[in-house]
Amino acid sequence: MKRLEVKKLDFAYGRNQILFEFDFSLEEGQIGCLLGPSGCGKTTALRAIAGFEIPTKGEIILNGKKLNSSKLFVEPEKRQIGMVFQDIALFPHLSVEENIQFGIRLLPKSLRYERSNELLDLVGMSQFKKKYSHELSGGQQQRIALARAMAPKPSLLLMDEPLSSLDEELREQLAREIRIILQQEKISAILVTHDQNEAFAVGDHISVMHQGRVQQNDSAYNLYHHPLNRFVAEFIGEGTLLTGLISSNDTISTDLGDIKFNLTEAFQLQEKVDLLIRPENVILSHDNENKAIITARYFRGSSYLYNLKTSRGTELLCLLHDSEVLNINQLIGVRLQIDRPVIFRCP
Amino acid sequence: MKILTIRIWRPSIIGTALILSIPILTIALSVFENPGENWQHLKDTVLPEYIGNSMLLACGVGIGTLLIGVATAWLTAMCQFPGKNLFIWLLLLPMAMPAYIVAYTYTGMFDFAGPVQTMIRDWTGWSYRDYYFPQIRSLGGAITMLSLVLYPYVYLLGRSTFLEQSVRVMEVSRTLNCGPWTVFYKVALPLARPAIVAGLSLALMETLADYGTVSFFGLGVFTTGIFRTWYGLGDYNSAAKMASLLLFFVFLLIMMERISRKKAKYHNISGKITSFSEYNLHGFKAWGAFAVCSIPVLLGFFLPATQLLLWAFETWSDMVNDSFLELVRNSFFLGLGAALISVILALFFGYGMRIMPGKATIISIRTASIGYAIPGTVIAVGVIIPFAWLDLRFDAFMKSSLGISSGLIFSGTLIAVMFAYVVRFLAISLQSVESGLDKIKPSMDEAARSLGCRARDTLIKIHIPLLKSSTLTALMIVFVDVMKELPATLILRPFDFNTLAVRAFELASDERLADSSSAALTIVFVGLLPVIYLSKTISHSRLDQGKTKI
Numbered sequence: 001m002k003r004l005e006v007k008k009l010d011f012a013y014g015r016n017q018i019l020f021e022f023d024f025s026l027e028e029g030q031i032g033c034l035l036g037p038s039g040c041g042k043t044t045a046l047r048a049i050a051g052f053e054i055p056t057k058g059e060i061i062l063n064g065k066k067l068n069s070s071k072l073f074v075e076p077e078k079r080q081i082g083m084v085f086q087d088i089a090l091f092p093h094l095s096v097e098e099n100i101q102f103g104i105r106l107l108p109k110s111l112r113y114e115r116s117n118e119l120l121d122l123v124g125m126s127q128f129k130k131k132y133s134h135e136l137s138g139g140q141q142q143r144i145a146l147a148r149a150m151a152p153k154p155s156l157l158l159m160d161e162p163l164s165s166l167d168e169e170l171r172e173q174l175a176r177e178i179r180i181i182l183q184q185e186k187i188s189a190i191l192v193t194h195d196q197n198e199a200f201a202v203g204d205h206i207s208v209m210h211q212g213r214v215q216q217n218d219s220a221y222n223l224y225h226h227p228l229n230r231f232v233a234e235f236i237g238e239g240t241l242l243t244g245l246i247s248s249n250d251t252i253s254t255d256l257g258d259i260k261f262n263l264t265e266a267f268q269l270q271e272k273v274d275l276l277i278r279p280e281n282v283i284l285s286h287d288n289e290n291k292a293i294i295t296a297r298y299f300r301g302s303s304y305l306y307n308l309k310t311s312r313g314t315e316l317l318c319l320l321h322d323s324e325v326l327n328i329n330q331l332i333g334v335r336l337q338i339d340r341p342v343i344f345r346c347p
Numbered sequence: 348m349k350i351l352t353i354r355i356w357r358p359s360i361i362g363t364a365l366i367l368s369i370p371i372l373t374i375a376l377s378v379f380e381n382p383g384e385n386w387q388h389l390k391d392t393v394l395p396e397y398i399g400n401s402m403l404l405a406c407g408v409g410i411g412t413l414l415i416g417v418a419t420a421w422l423t424a425m426c427q428f429p430g431k432n433l434f435i436w437l438l439l440l441p442m443a444m445p446a447y448i449v450a451y452t453y454t455g456m457f458d459f460a461g462p463v464q465t466m467i468r469d470w471t472g473w474s475y476r477d478y479y480f481p482q483i484r485s486l487g488g489a490i491t492m493l494s495l496v497l498y499p500y501v502y503l504l505g506r507s508t509f510l511e512q513s514v515r516v517m518e519v520s521r522t523l524n525c526g527p528w529t530v531f532y533k534v535a536l537p538l539a540r541p542a543i544v545a546g547l548s549l550a551l552m553e554t555l556a557d558y559g560t561v562s563f564f565g566l567g568v569f570t571t572g573i574f575r576t577w578y579g580l581g582d583y584n585s586a587a588k589m590a591s592l593l594l595f596f597v598f599l600l601i602m603m604e605r606i607s608r609k610k611a612k613y614h615n616i617s618g619k620i621t622s623f624s625e626y627n628l629h630g631f632k633a634w635g636a637f638a639v640c641s642i643p644v645l646l647g648f649f650l651p652a653t654q655l656l657l658w659a660f661e662t663w664s665d666m667v668n669d670s671f672l673e674l675v676r677n678s679f680f681l682g683l684g685a686a687l688i689s690v691i692l693a694l695f696f697g698y699g700m701r702i703m704p705g706k707a708t709i710i711s712i713r714t715a716s717i718g719y720a721i722p723g724t725v726i727a728v729g730v731i732i733p734f735a736w737l738d739l740r741f742d743a744f745m746k747s748s749l750g751i752s753s754g755l756i757f758s759g760t761l762i763a764v765m766f767a768y769v770v771r772f773l774a775i776s777l778q779s780v781e782s783g784l785d786k787i788k789p790s791m792d793e794a795a796r797s798l799g800c801r802a803r804d805t806l807i808k809i810h811i812p813l814l815k816s817s818t819l820t821a822l823m824i825v826f827v828d829v830m831k832e833l834p835a836t837l838i839l840r841p842f843d844f845n846t847l848a849v850r851a852f853e854l855a856s857d858e859r860l861a862d863s864s865s866a867a868l869t870i871v872f873v874g875l876l877p878v879i880y881l882s883k884t885i886s887h888s889r890l891d892q893g894k895t896k897i
Binding site: 050052075076077078079081082083085086087088089091092093102103145148149151152158 | 786788790791793794795796797798799800801808809812813
């Protein structure tokens with residue numbers, strides 16, 4: 001049985017429709033991510049699952065039980081769904097320990113303390129249990145917020161951009177920690193984020209959203225290597241689009257030579273298409289006849305990212321190990337090496 | 348659930364807000380009514396004088412509060428000199444002094460028969476007309492008195508802007524070779540202008556609302572004019588019309604304040620508050636700063652307070668008796684009652700705006716809470732007209748149906764007084780409750796609900812503990828303001844009912860200045876409560892500046 005199933009969910013604020021036929025599902029113990037730029041509807045989807053927004057259409061089913069229909073609406077406090085908020089929202093008048101115990105206040109005292117101690121250990125905050133939220137740093141506050149949401153052992157944990165208020169270094173570290181903590185507690189969870197690295201670090205599968213619709217629901221690998229549409233191709237990872245022409249049943253002709261491909265979709269001969277070129281597809285070598293000029297260079301730690309421009313104006317990105325440094329305005333030969341080309345029809 | 352709340356909450360909020368708007372609407376609409384028989388006569392004779400004097404008074408107090416307020420704000424925010432940390436809160440003390448009390452204390456001290464002039468005559472052997480002494484009971488006197496107690500509005504807002512908003516830019520200008528005076532004129536003052544104008548408009552609202560000082564000095568301004576027309580001529584229509592004219596000027600001030608506050612927001616360019624490297628003053632500069640800060644505190648608080656204490660020492664054995672205790676009781680219960688009602692209404696409105704922030708809700712609540720800017724005299728007239736109408740109707744109905752006369756149930760009783768207080772002071776409690784509610788982020792409600800709390804539990808476990816301090820602050824400020832309130836109480840109080848403020852004013856008006864001191868001193872003592880609270884909040888916010896969260 002699936003832990004969560006969301007079927008064709010629509011949501012609108014007045015006339016402004018935010019979600020269009022939003023579909024999502026989660027297996028037990030899985031961590032899903034909703035990834036997209038701001039305003040794509042990911043937070044609204046999360047709030048609808050939590051019960052803070054009432055969808056106009058569609059169904060939300062948790063553990064096989066419907067949470068909403070035209071006649072039924074399960075209030076948020078009865079859904080057994082925990083939530084971690086972007087602005088953390090710890091109760092400022094309660095101590096760390098009291099915050100964690102808030103959701104399990106009806107348990108007998110001994111069990112309550114046992115659970116809160118267990119969670120404080122899990123998030124590594126045992127020594128702070130008597131502190132108040134204003135005495136903690138942002139990262140510490142978010143750990144407590146996570147522990148508070150997990151305390152009642154919810155069927156599902158929702159996290160709305162939980163790391164966005166933290167600085168970058170802490171964000172990566174905490175993202176990895178969150179995954180470990182959730183797996184230890186065997187909690188099914190959904191993370192909403194606009195940061196793909198965060199989504200890749202935490203999620204088992206990721207739904208990329210744009211303009212209220214799910215664009216692709218897949219693993220991180222497939223999102224990067226096999227994007228289903230232009231939006232996903234451009235949003236995930238780095239790359240450029242190169243225009244080419246279908247010259248035969250298995251060949252695309254481009255400025256930078258012919259590319260072989262397996263015909264998965266019926267393209268017509270002489271049809272104009274766009275080809276996704278990732279930085280690792282671009283190979284630099286001096287003896288290539290196709291030349292490009294280096295227009296910019298960015299240091300990336302163990303490598304450099306170069307912006308290139310061919311004589312016909314095509315722009316490319318290329319990643320090169322930092323043992324070999326090229327200069328701006330330097331002319332260099334380029335070729336493409338693509339095993340499974342990603343092709344989109346030109347609009 | 349949501350639909351049900353909207354059905355019940357919204358109409359009841361709008362309904363309550365409308366009831367509270369009745370006095371202001373009554374006065375505003377009286378512009379369109381036919382004037383009373385004396386209107387033409389008033390227009391030809393005294394009205395120009397009222398308008399002229401009110402404008403002169405406002406201009407004078409404006410200049411006075413700006414000079415004192417800006418200078419003290421700048422010095423205590425940006426400079427280091429002896430006693431600076433003490434002055435930061437001492438400068439607030441005059442806020443505890445109602446202007447009318449300062450006015451008659453000064454009259455007692457500096458009038459012809461007062462100790463100062465007597466001393467001059469004793470020393471020099473001069474007699475009347477041998478020397479010049481400024482007349483306290485004059486427009487200039489009123490300007491001085493009001494400036495001395497109202498400058499803290501400019502000081503408070505100005506200082507916090509100097510501290511918080513322009514530190515970064517001021518440091519930049521110092522690195523660009525600007526001396527302290529250039530920084531002040533070219534950078535700090537223009538940046539702080541919106542906040543200072545907001546403080547100034549509050550001071551001017553209080554000036555236009557003042558009745559005690561101008562009446563004691565015998566000046567013809569709007570508030571005294573409304574009183575004279577109401578009681579002297581018995582012409583209610585003309586009084587209401589005059590009140591509507593005053594209302595127009597007050598609206599101009601409200602607009603000025605709102606616009607400035609908006610601008611002040613945009614001028615807040617520095618995100619983090621960091622401590623500014625202060626100008627260290629030495630020698631005559633340091634003593635100059637000391638003098639500039641100590642003069643307003645001395646003249647606005649310590650001098651009149653000492654005089655009141657001396658008088659009270661002479662007269663308390665005669666004055667503090669059963670009837671005095673009754674005054675204290677009356678003031679206390681009126682204050683407490685009005686404070687409780689306005690805080691309950693503020694909670695009701697505050698939650699209303701939080702749950703259903705519709706246009707209709709917000710406009711009606713904002714109209715109902717405009718009262719703080721409206722002079723007590725205007726509110727009183729606006730209360731008594733509809734209440735008297737209601738009494739007449741009710742009495743006629745009782746006579747025709749039951750054959751008995753109900754008398755004045757609304758207009759001649761404490762109901763009218765209480766209603767006027769709530770209309771006038773609702774804004775303060777609302778402001779305080781709203782700032783408390785702002786701290787409770789919507790996500791906290793949602794966090795509580797996602798942890799299994801129903802709406803009622805969320806209220807008890809999250810909201811009430813978090814709202815406690817702002818609600819208590821609201822209770823205290825309204826309570827103290829009611830204790831000080833004079834004109835509305837004077838007009839609306841039932842026959843033979845007195846409060847401390849009214850009694851102090853009556854005794855002073857009868858030239859029994861020393862006798863009035865016990866009542867006045869009680870008011871000043873109570874008035875110190877919010878000032879102490881305010882100074883505590885200021886010192887807390889200063890402590891916060893040093894803290895940086897990791």
